Amino acid sequence: MIDDGWPFHSNLRLFVVIIALGIVVYLLFQTRTPPVQLSSWPGNQTGDIRSDSGPVPIAGEAVPQSGRGLTDPNPPAGNPLGMSNTVMTQGYGTGSHAPAAIWGAIDLAIDSNGDGAADPDGTWNTPIYATHGGVARVSRDTWPAGNHIWVDSGRYRTGYAHIQEFAVEDGQPIQRGQIIGYVGSTGQSSGPHLDYQVWQDGINVNPLEFGALDGAGG
Numbered sequence: 167m168i169d170d171g172w173p174f175h176s177n178l179r180l181f182v183v184i185i186a187l188g189i190v191v192y193l194l195f196q197t198r199t200p201p202v203q204l205s206s207w208p209g210n211q212t213g214d215i216r217s218d219s220g221p222v223p224i225a226g227e228a229v230p231q232s233g234r235g236l237t238d239p240n241p242p243a244g245n246p247l248g249m250s251n252t253v254m255t256q257g258y259g260t261g262s263h264a265p266a267a268i269w270g271a272i273d274l275a276i277d278s279n280g281d282g283a284a285d286p287d288g289t290w291n292t293p294i295y296a297t298h299g300g301v302a303r304v305s306r307d308t309w310p311a312g313n314h315i316w317v318d319s320g321r322y323r324t325g326y327a328h329i330q331e332f333a334v335e336d337g338q339p340i341q342r343g344q345i346i347g348y349v350g351s352t353g354q355s356s357g358p359h360l361d362y363q364v365w366q367d368g369i370n371v372n373p374l375e376f377g378a379l380d381g382a383g384g
């Protein structure tokens with residue numbers, strides 16, 4: 167009698183144990199899976215079809231703000247194209263740069279013939295200079311930003327999109343003024359330009375407040 171009943175009980179026990187383990191594993195994954203992100207750009211290959219790009223704001227650490235740039239030894243400063251004939255082809259928070267909290271950027275190109283408008287021939291492969299020091303985060307073939315670089319110094323993060331060719335590698339320490347790449351039209355872009363972003367304490371801010379067009383218009 168015992169021998170007849172035992173296999174059934176054994177199978178039942180095994181079944182219960184497997185179900186219990188399944189529940190435990192499920193709960194572990196539930197608690198360990200990070201919250202769903204509304205956007206994972208850069209690296210999001212399927213998402214937004216905007217012509218320009220920016221990441222979802224990262225929940226910043228609560229850093230006391232005592233004036234922009236005053237507490238960071240290394241704030242972004244200057245024009246990432248470094249040329250007096252730099253022109254802005256799309257402003258901050260407008261068009262594909264809206265809403266600014268997510269997509270805020272400015273588009274920069276070169277007016278090589280002095281007619282006041284950007285021209286592609288003069289813009290292709292213009293060197294891009296880091297506007298502050300930090301660590302490079304290089305992403306190739308992202309959508310919609312194309313070849314993209316973050317320069318991250320902790321409090322500040324600058325973004326450079328649609329790059330034609332990289333001049334630095336992922337993880338490389340970057341000095342302000344260093345050439346990090348060359349202007350292109352990779353990703354979702356209608357022509358060569360630099361999409362330039364500045365993030366402070368995880369918040370998208372206007373690059374013009376950091377001198378992104380300083381020296382331009384001459």
Ligand SMILES: [Zn+2]
Pocket residue numbers: 217218219256263271272273360361362
């Ligand atoms: Zn843009």
